[in-house]
Amino acid sequence: MTERIDPVTLGILWDRLISITNEIVETLVRTSFSSIVRESYDLAVVLFDARGRSLAQGTFCQPVFIGTGPQTMKHVLRYFPPESFGEGDVVITNDVYMGTGHLWDVNLVRPVFRKGRIVGYALTISHLPDIGGRGMSAVNQDIHDEGLQIPLLKLVKAGTLNRELVDLIRKNVRVSEQVIGDILANVTATEVGGRLLLDFMDEYRLEDLAPLADAIVSQSERAMREQIAAIPDGSYRNAIKIEGLDGPIDLACRIDVAGDRLHVDYAGTGPQIRAGINVPLCYTRAMTCFALKCLVLPNIPNNEGSVNPIELSAPDGSILNCRPPAASAARMLVGHFVVPMIFGALADALPHRVQGDPGMMNVLNVVGRRRDGEPFSTLFFSSGGFGALAGLDGMSATPAPANMMCMPAEAWEPMTGMRVIRRNFRIDSGGAGEFRGGLGQEIELRNDTGHPLTVMILGSRTEFPARGMRGAGNGMARVFRINGQPVHAKGRYELQVGDTLLLEDSGAGGYGNPRARAPERIASDLAEGLVSPEAALRDYGFDVRRGRAAAE
């Protein structure tokens, strides 16, 4: 392979590397035990060259890891210079600042040896079902409540598993077979990754991956910079309020665009709090990069070239750049809002790209016993609406900015013994607009397990609804009720036998002036029952009997 890779060959090698990472992802998913990994793809796989520059990353990994993986690799190289690694070593950490921002994600890195020297690294990340402590909840006060912290350590040395470390982890977690099984799945996945990387080098006769990494990173970075340069120069601001545990939290951003450079600063954002919703900077960076990539260059593959051009700063000790011993289990409850905040800031600069605020996803962490007495601890995901865009109504019940899959009633009921009484669209919940926001859903669950159970709610948007973009209306706010009484979106509750939990998921914000909505779209919404006649009259001035503009 010559120094410069010609463009035809580059495309072929690049696509092959992405395919390899996808293959490693599949291995990880299929060998993992926790439903979190398989239902929500809460994992990542990244391949690096010998200098720790990322070559490729799995296509379906969670957006958060796009930003964190390359940073984690840099920490690994700082602690473990190449000469300290031997063949068959694997390091592990769940450090929230070096890793992904909360303890539940383990990061494993394996150096890949060829002819006695390191030619690259394979990194995998996955979300464990448990990490000890008081469980994944927003109400923990600092990180010591949250569980076991694993600093950067060798989990495998020269092919031999570090049993002491495994025993230590096993002793500290619930459902330990699943946790250890998932960690070993990561070990296997890094091994598969290393093997595939070596096959790849053999097949294409590559002695060194550095020229390929150079080309991939620089070409991605160039493409990203071209798109940034297309944004009009200027300073763009946005500030939003979101609900915390004791009162609202302020988030603020300023985006400075100058030529092909872009800087996001989060000055004006409120301080970290004593609850598990603080965000380490690595996660803030990840969400920032995700938002910008969606706006300017959604189709470029994940690698650090696509995030290098984005500079970032956030006040020390703020909720978007927390300091130890901050708790951060549910960092997504704050971190996810970075995405709509950035969209809002760039609404005037990129009017045809931005989207109404999403209704966001909701997570219920449910712990109890089934009818047969077997214990369970699992997550119930559900989605609010997806924001409307110029030209497109928002999709209903669609996750954003994270991604996951819903739990069918026919899977949830036997798994827990809870009953799903209903799961339907929440009519009129989508924000009115020339393009309507997606609808949320109404989900009612009843404790039919025969035992009391605990629900930890990890929700948002009960006080501050999803905002419409460019003159559109807001989505309906989320509501939680137990036996008809409203409860807190981040609370922990006992459900007695026969108690019901009602979740009314939030609709998304619309896009553009509702009065400009095409009458046939309004008529179709009415016919399908997504918008009520009253709302059509109130929001759109559309009278069902007389048609458009009766109220104007």
Place this chain on the structure above:
Amino acid sequence: MTYRMGVDIGGTFTDFALIDDTTGELTIHKQLTTPADPSEAVLDGVATLLKRRAVAPAQLGAVIHGSTLVTNAIIERKGAVTGMLVTKGFRDVLDIAMERRYDLYDLTIRFPTPIVARRRRRQIDERLDFSGAVLQPLDAGEVERAAAELVEQEGVRALAICFLHSFVNAGHEEQAREIVARRYPELYVSTSADVFPYAREYERWNTTAMNAFVQPVADRYLGNLEGGLQRLGVKGPLYIMTSSGGTVTTATAKRYPVRMLESGPAAGVLMSAHHGRTLGLSNILSYDMGGTTAKGAIVRGGQPHKTYEIEVARIHHFKEGSGLPAKVPVLDMIEIGSGGGSIAELDDRGVIRVGPQSAGADPGPACYGRGGKRPTLTDADLLLGYLDPDFFLGGKMKLDRAAAETALELGLAKALGVDVTRAAWGIHEVINEDVARAFRVHASEKGFDYRGCSMIAFGGSGPMHALRIARKLRIPRVVLPTGAGVMSAFGMLVSPLSFQIARSNRVGYAELPRERFAELFAGLTREAAAFLLRAGVPQPEIRVTRRLDMRYRGQGYEIEVELPDELDLSAAFERLPQLFGESYARIFSLSYLQEPLEIVNWKVEVQGPTPAMSQHFHLALEHQVGAPEKGRRQAYFPEAGGYVATPVYDRYALRPEVTIGGPALIEENESTCVVGVGDQVTVDAAGNLVTEIAQEQVREAAA
């Protein structure tokens, strides 16, 4: 009654293959599809071909038919006005779907509009729990009222009845069916437990809704066809090809039309497997590439891999997840959005991407000279010398070389800073890499080691790429079968009558009594075999295959375990942990877990005898041929240093045992085989081209 005919309807052509089962002589025929009423072309073609071979209609023992009718009805939404009765509280299951974005960054992704409009879904008061116990009895009055509204106000002609947990207890769905049938006997009704008794409401209900949606269309079409064949004087039965590679009677096809999805491609895979068996090759990659898509499948031990998942009608750049999932028994195929018409462009990274956008037939590739300006794979293959501008489709169409050159120059080469030849080779190689990559991933998912297996390639564009793809995969042998242009119609001639039933029933292995295991399988087998018995297959000739989806308790992924034929159920039950361990190790190359095992799904397949097709079937020669070598032309082979004067052969003139060394081009009407440097082609007795890929060349596969 010594003849049988296979008929495959494709987008452009309807293909016919007539076999004389006594002599093994095959005759093929092609004519344009008649989209308005596809049965027209079928009946016309059957008559034409019979007449051409002077075969009396009464001598036709059977007509086996596959059609894109159902796929097209779903893609084009040309089914019946369909209504749905669902469990109260679950009206929006079809819209809520999976709640998963199939692209993380693209904010403009869309999901397909549900098959049944929301206003035609009615909620019925009834409820079962997950064990099948009745929590709320069915409200019969509500069923009657809902059906009346749907039929009389909404004009519904087909109805899907979908209740929660019906795969455990179908009682409520059956009651509702009876109530509706009493009042509206002419209404088409599908129930979810009958169509697909699997857990997970979205997939089951969506499959059922599709079944209902196409039922009236399929019923009318199959009725026309049966009537038409009778009028022609055909006495033998009409069998319908399904997506699983088996055939069913028309009665079964009318009840489960959703099982006809993608039956044409399935027949092609089946024919690959048949060729493999004839040639003594048991592990095969079947590769089919046409104008817009390429399809691949794995054949292991002579059997194509089967699954229960297919996605149809993708609406967003062919992306997986952008279509409608159907749970029906299918041959497991990979589909890649690349074919001759695929457009090449630079993606956001600045590297070449080919497809999934296609120039289609109109305007088509730039070289068609019909106004297409963007470079396509066909343009690249023309510039590389693989296609003859004067012998495209057997000379029926002239290709414009200059137009292809301009399209590549302006559309690609200029932006990349390379010459046109390099760009053309880039397009050709990107496709080869795309297909090779898709095979690698698929094989790895299935735990299939393709090195050492053979490839069987067909379709209009397949033979042009197959040998080079095989090199990349280090596959030593490629077979280009005779009559590859009508592979699916052939496949129908080797397809047995068969039926599959799958049922969800989650149970721990340790808690399952041996007798219960046998009972459950016996029940499913009886149910499935009834379909074959009704079709006249004698009981002793029915072959049963039993499979289980199993997993470690707590693990999310099921692994399919096939029970060996030679074991009785009791012995198989004993061996289950071992069988599971072997399957697990094959896919994950490890098995270290001590967790308890769980059975999730139970699957039974029954098969009648495979039609006895002569091992030595051969194409009837209906026209004169000249010399084998037609001449030479400049074609591009990087290992030979670029363009070289390459001999061009007429495939129809090649006699058995002829050997040709690459570089060479072998032309037939529908396709051209590109033989690389060092590859050796031998013509076998049946006229198949069997190519040995030079092993030392295999590692030259890099771009």
